[in-house]
């Protein structure tokens with residue numbers, strides 16, 4: 001948990017995928033409501049950049065999404081979360097996790113063979 | 115500052131095809147300021163490459179470093195003890211930095227991660243424009259602080275030429291005529307007499323025409 005989505009940068013989001021996430025959901029305050037003026041606007045731009053990166057490397061851009069919510073919108077939070085989780089489940093494991101579950105031995109052999 | 119743009123990931127992945135463990139080296143100089151080759155870009159590029167390679171079934175190991183400057187020998191030296199533990203270096207400094215590293219570490223293949231651009235300024239976040247071509251014989255005092263070499267598409271010295279139409283250059287309607295800018299500025303400064311002071315011809319011997327240049331400051335060496 002971060003005090004402001006403005007602290008999120010591209011490398012943190014990509015690290016989540018490196019650490020095995022199948023999807024990453026970024027939830028910021030409502031636009032216009034940022035305590036630090038434009039933290040959530042910056043976060044949106046960074047999420048968009050990561051979206052483009054994921055698209056370029058065929059990880060699947062839909063695996064990242066930004067939502068805006070106020071702290072009082074618990075029900076909406078739950079709805080957004082299940083919506084996103086369902087979407088990621090439909091997409092299945094990320095290509096990284098697929099490669100990892102194919103077993104490190106196999107890919108090691110491949111590396112040695114080339 | 116020296117500007118640049120990131121190379122497409124696909125092109126970088128192709129360059130990295132023969133390698134499984136590399137260094138990604140950034141620079142805290144110009145390329146940090148124009149957001150193409152600093153510490154942050156090292157992290158993002160390295161993560162991107164690791165993800166792409168692992169998804170393709172062939173992991174890559176990356177050491178992430180960011181040097182104070184890649185164009186000064188003392189900042190390159192700290193890499194010497196470990197550089198040969200890696201198969202190649204992907205540098206995201208400017209072309210000068212990349213070449214200097216290649217010269218100092220002759221056994222390591224050096225790969226460019228960015229396309230180096232020009233000597234320019236930041237108009238606003240995300241927009242840079244060219245200002246100087248390093249001609250080696252500056253005339254800005256005579257041209258109202260506007261460079262005819264860079265701002266005039268033909269680098270002429272007694273413009274505007276016939277291709278100047280209502281303040282725009284014939285090469286592109288989005289490009290302002292450099293010479294119109296110069297004349298307007300000289301009028302504003304009440305310095306139109308400078309126009310006549312410009313040399314009848316510009317010597318280019320101090321520019322790139324004689325091949326790669328060298329500066330030796332006797333007072334400093």
Ligand code: SF4
Nearest residue numbers: 141143144185208211
């Ligand atoms: S290596 Fe290039 S980008 Fe880095 S400080 Fe030197 S001139 Fe600037």
Ligand code: SF4
Nearest residue numbers: 246247248249252261
């Ligand atoms: S006149 Fe030469 S040195 Fe001066 S700004 Fe133009 S290119 Fe650069």
